[in-house]
Amino acid sequence: MNKTEIPDSFPSNPNEVFSLAIDGMGGDGAPEVVVAGLAVAAERHRGIKVLLIGDEASLRPLLTKYPKAAAICTVWHTDVSISMDMKPTSALRLRQSSMRLAMDAVAGGRAQGVVSAGNSGAMLALAKIVIKTMPGISRPAMAAISPTIKGDVVMLDLGANVACDSRNLVEFAVMGEAFAKSVLGLPAPTIGLLNIGSEELKGDEKLRVAAETLRESPLGAQFHGFVEGHDITAGTTDVVVTDGFTGNVALKTGEGVLKMATTLLRRVFQNGIVAKIGYLLVRPGLERMKEWLDPRRYNGAVFVGLNGVVVKSHGGTDAEGFAAAVDVAMDMVTHGFNDSIRDRLSHMGALVSRQQVVEGREPAASAS
Amino acid sequence: MNKTEIPDSFPSNPNEVFSLAIDGMGGDGAPEVVVAGLAVAAERHRGIKVLLIGDEASLRPLLTKYPKAAAICTVWHTDVSISMDMKPTSALRLRQSSMRLAMDAVAGGRAQGVVSAGNSGAMLALAKIVIKTMPGISRPAMAAISPTIKGDVVMLDLGANVACDSRNLVEFAVMGEAFAKSVLGLPAPTIGLLNIGSEELKGDEKLRVAAETLRESPLGAQFHGFVEGHDITAGTTDVVVTDGFTGNVALKTGEGVLKMATTLLRRVFQNGIVAKIGYLLVRPGLERMKEWLDPRRYNGAVFVGLNGVVVKSHGGTDAEGFAAAVDVAMDMVTHGFNDSIRDRLSHMGALVSRQQVVEGREPAASAS
Numbered sequence: 157m158n159k160t161e162i163p164d165s166f167p168s169n170p171n172e173v174f175s176l177a178i179d180g181m182g183g184d185g186a187p188e189v190v191v192a193g194l195a196v197a198a199e200r201h202r203g204i205k206v207l208l209i210g211d212e213a214s215l216r217p218l219l220t221k222y223p224k225a226a227a228i229c230t231v232w233h234t235d236v237s238i239s240m241d242m243k244p245t246s247a248l249r250l251r252q253s254s255m256r257l258a259m260d261a262v263a264g265g266r267a268q269g270v271v272s273a274g275n276s277g278a279m280l281a282l283a284k285i286v287i288k289t290m291p292g293i294s295r296p297a298m299a300a301i302s303p304t305i306k307g308d309v310v311m312l313d314l315g316a317n318v319a320c321d322s323r324n325l326v327e328f329a330v331m332g333e334a335f336a337k338s339v340l341g342l343p344a345p346t347i348g349l350l351n352i353g354s355e356e357l358k359g360d361e362k363l364r365v366a367a368e369t370l371r372e373s374p375l376g377a378q379f380h381g382f383v384e385g386h387d388i389t390a391g392t393t394d395v396v397v398t399d400g401f402t403g404n405v406a407l408k409t410g411e412g413v414l415k416m417a418t419t420l421l422r423r424v425f426q427n428g429i430v431a432k433i434g435y436l437l438v439r440p441g442l443e444r445m446k447e448w449l450d451p452r453r454y455n456g457a458v459f460v461g462l463n464g465v466v467v468k469s470h471g472g473t474d475a476e477g478f479a480a481a482v483d484v485a486m487d488m489v490t491h492g493f494n495d496s497i498r499d500r501l502s503h504m505g506a507l508v509s510r511q512q513v514v515e516g517r518e519p520a521a522s523a524s
Numbered sequence: 525m526n527k528t529e530i531p532d533s534f535p536s537n538p539n540e541v542f543s544l545a546i547d548g549m550g551g552d553g554a555p556e557v558v559v560a561g562l563a564v565a566a567e568r569h570r571g572i573k574v575l576l577i578g579d580e581a582s583l584r585p586l587l588t589k590y591p592k593a594a595a596i597c598t599v600w601h602t603d604v605s606i607s608m609d610m611k612p613t614s615a616l617r618l619r620q621s622s623m624r625l626a627m628d629a630v631a632g633g634r635a636q637g638v639v640s641a642g643n644s645g646a647m648l649a650l651a652k653i654v655i656k657t658m659p660g661i662s663r664p665a666m667a668a669i670s671p672t673i674k675g676d677v678v679m680l681d682l683g684a685n686v687a688c689d690s691r692n693l694v695e696f697a698v699m700g701e702a703f704a705k706s707v708l709g710l711p712a713p714t715i716g717l718l719n720i721g722s723e724e725l726k727g728d729e730k731l732r733v734a735a736e737t738l739r740e741s742p743l744g745a746q747f748h749g750f751v752e753g754h755d756i757t758a759g760t761t762d763v764v765v766t767d768g769f770t771g772n773v774a775l776k777t778g779e780g781v782l783k784m785a786t787t788l789l790r791r792v793f794q795n796g797i798v799a800k801i802g803y804l805l806v807r808p809g810l811e812r813m814k815e816w817l818d819p820r821r822y823n824g825a826v827f828v829g830l831n832g833v834v835v836k837s838h839g840g841t842d843a844e845g846f847a848a849a850v851d852v853a854m855d856m857v858t859h860g861f862n863d864s865i866r867d868r869l870s871h872m873g874a875l876v877s878r879q880q881v882v883e884g885r886e887p888a889a890s891a892s
Contacts, residue, residue, distance in 0.1 A: 304784065352769055385778075388780055400720070405720060405774050410753075416757040421789075423813075424809030430806075435806065437799060441793070445789065449785075
């Protein structure tokens, strides 16, 4: 891999490699949430070395306030940052932004991964241009972990690609399997391809071809076949593969349903003194349930298929959530997520290139 | 509309028009669930006249057991029925099946609508061939009602069409609006087009074109624009329009999440004696919540865009659920659902045909 040129302002000796480069200025609560999150992460990850990038004048007082974060951070100053509503095309022009410098650090081999709670569109665009797509992968995808009734499930793509062809889906399966291995610690994760059940609809050609390819591939034994929407939370498979449009809708629909259930439940518990007493009696169990479903436990959507670990924290997260995103990044760095994909690809390669590629919706965009 | 030839076995004088033709043999619990459901429906719908189609030897004893159902039913005997796992192509060959005769009755003008809990693939295929697509509509869709935090939402397509183009989406909006009017009783339902949020993905061309067409149409004032997955249960709009693949996944994902939440909640309440007492105290509220989310309340997916009212009950439903499907069908018959679509189409026609049709995924299938 060609090393990217690192700006002269890089605050360290050229041989030092940081565990993570962190965008100090990304997210609604930045920079405080980021620094507070790093203080939490410092206790969980022994030996972690963080390159913290952002406005030094804002970051220094926070590092004084959170000494545990200060102990693991080296600050790289820049006063440029990407706002949450900036268009990716504008963001790409800011060569000194905190997010861009974090990517530069990874591309230049000075950090193993990047975490940002900033603008996702900008982040995906920058990652593709700076860190670049991994050889053998046609398009990066966005993956995340969600709770199920049995354990956790890895789902991808969650929105990086509206249009996917059969080859993309096969690659998503490879990346999702590697992700479930390194982050969930599963030795042989099972994989499902999201489809719909009705008889008359089983004809989606790209899904059929992708399923056939997976079945004949080295992943064949782990490939469960088609799954439906309700299988996601049933934990039918450890990995659920779909196109970015469907994945994004499924993820957000699920979040919406959970929010509706929570709101209705709150009304039940607040409805009169008897219900309030009932609430107090079941509260310990409810707290455990809440913890299980806590979106912060799953904070950290990951861009997979790049030459480096790239984790996107939710923009509106708190310190605990940011620390969870750091956990995901560290798991990927420590357990050799990208090596695992490369290894698998070396055995899949012939199959994937031999298969007939069947395009999905919006074929024109597939070529981009 | 040309009248379909009705088989000689038709048990009534040719001028009698039934409210509904009911497939007595469709569904896991048929025929008893069907007859028991009709007994419930008989109390709710004054003057309802049902043509009940199926095996007379099985139906007669049930009508004796449920005299309220007997009071509204005329039996049309056939000993042919379509099994739940029969392929649509095989089902189409059975010209004397109970489902087919129910469709014949509607197509021949002897019944205003049909309800079946049978095989959905067969039902859609038969409806298209026998009852036929309404003039001005390119493809029928599957719609249903779901609960939200505020009220109910109509969602379509739920699986009749994997591949949708911009014109299909506009037509779904027209049909969804008419459905929300006749079944939810809303005077001017609002409409949302399901999309995903990320900046880089707003380029789905068929969604953009459909949105533009709706904005300029007579439905413009009711068109809210794009909505995301979480908006479905937030009740952001009264109607949510999407393609059949995404809609099916969203519906089933939502059902799965609700099931997960219910299972976790049950564990909370069963965890020790204190929690069990707590459960007893909040039970009345939980029962109301359960009732609100009860899938039986929403039983009845509707095939819209046909020359007649066609309601599909869930195959595994009980009598209460079957009665809810009958409610939906009766609402559509009584409130002139199809007239409402025809009226709207007469004002939309020029717009829809003028627009550039942008195809979605699987363009080949769009032509079928």
